[in-house]
Amino acid sequence: MGPVAELKLPVIDLSSLGLEPGTAEWTAARDGVKRALESYGCFEARFEKVPAEMQASMLGLVREVFDLPLQTKLRNVSSKPLHGYVGQYPMVPLYESIGIEDADVYERVDGLTTTLWPEGHPSFRLRVMKYAAPRTTDDQIGLAPHTDKIFLTILCQNDVHGLQVQTKHGEWFSARPSPNSFTVMIGDSLYLSLKFLPSLLETIDENFSYLAWVNGSLHSPCHQVMISGNEVRYLAVLFSIPKGGYIIKAPNELVDEEHPLLFKPFDHMEFLQFFYSEAGQSTESARGEHRSRVNQGQPWTDPGPAQPC
Ligand SMILES: O=C(O)CCC(=O)C(=O)O
Numbered sequence: 200m201g202p203v204a205e206l207k208l209p210v211i212d213l214s215s216l217g218l219e220p221g222t223a224e225w226t227a228a229r230d231g232v233k234r235a236l237e238s239y240g241c242f243e244a245r246f247e248k249v250p251a252e253m254q255a256s257m258l259g260l261v262r263e264v265f266d267l268p269l270q271t272k273l274r275n276v277s278s279k280p281l282h283g284y285v286g287q288y289p290m291v292p293l294y295e296s297i298g299i300e301d302a303d304v305y306e307r308v309d310g311l312t313t314t315l316w317p318e319g320h321p322s323f324r325l326r327v328m329k330y331a332a333p334r335t336t337d338d339q340i341g342l343a344p345h346t347d348k349i350f351l352t353i354l355c356q357n358d359v360h361g362l363q364v365q366t367k368h369g370e371w372f373s374a375r376p377s378p379n380s381f382t383v384m385i386g387d388s389l390y391l392s393l394k395f396l397p398s399l400l401e402t403i404d405e406n407f408s409y410l411a412w413v414n415g416s417l418h419s420p421c422h423q424v425m426i427s428g429n430e431v432r433y434l435a436v437l438f439s440i441p442k443g444g445y446i447i448k449a450p451n452e453l454v455d456e457e458h459p460l461l462f463k464p465f466d467h468m469e470f471l472q473f474f475y476s477e478a479g480q481s482t483e484s485a486r487g488e489h490r491s492r493v494n495q496g497q498p499w500t501d502p503g504p505a506q507p508c
């Protein structure tokens with residue numbers, strides 16, 4: 200890891216944004232989002248309409264979830280990549296997360312609530328993540344460098360910072376969102392790693408990654424989490440994952456002679472299944488990486504040791 204540069208995430212204020220596409224305000228915000236995603240692949244979305252108390256009570260619930268016994272958290276098992284309980288990795292011992300499939304469908308979230316609290320819970324409705332406090336003054340690895348194997352990530356964190364993002368030029372810098380902000384980041388569902396899925400691609404390039412859905416015009420950032428101090432980092436996170444059967448393909452408007460189609464259209468679930476399959480994992484082992492799994496679910500991100508993204 201290189202030194203953390205004095206860079207900041209671009210900040211886009213969405214608080215007073217009118218909902219009407221086409222208004223000057225909406226157009227300015229859209230252009231800001233586009234520029235941020237092209238340059239950094241992520242941005243800080245300021246949104247003051249979420250009351251601080253709501254955010255605090257939500258993160259309080261996140262804490263309640265992780266305070267449950269490990270055996271209870273392990274009940275949230277899934278054979279699908281990016282779902283279930285993830286944690287207890289020797290390589291990232293501070294890290295735990297609990298995924299909820301279809302988090303926008305009441306019955307699904309209710310199902311998880313019953314799994315965790317058979318007697319019921321009045322207000323748990325989230326997908327959540329925790330990094331234990333390392334109780335050190337120097338940085339400990341919270342999550343190794345990776346790109347997200349999904350479509351879009353929206354992070355809502357407490358005031359314990361830790362996320363670091365790598366620029367296209369290889370410099371690392373800290374994301375330190377304000378309390379009213381969310382961190383928005385794009386993932387590999389758009390930005391497909393050729394190294395993991397050569398068979399689905401028409402073109403193989405020695406550069407690893409391209410953005411599939413927008414035909415290479417955006418940037419999916421490498422990021423990691425480094426933690427120090429005595430406070431626990433809690434997050435509620437929205438991971439947006441295309442459903443199986445949906446084909447990721449660059450829209451025709453983005454393809455022309457100057458910008459030929461970079462990717463064969465692909466099914467994202469197929470990509471994920473490959474990434475977490477024996478073959479996908481051995482592609483990683485072949486590159487000298489090591490991973491140990493102690494839970495029955497599959498990790499939905501790549502919490503292995505430090506690796507080039
Ligand atoms: O803790 C964070 O801020 C980032 C988490 C992350 O990168 C991930 O879950 O993929």
Ligand SMILES: [Fe+2]
Nearest residue numbers: 346347422500
């Ligand atoms: Fe990530």
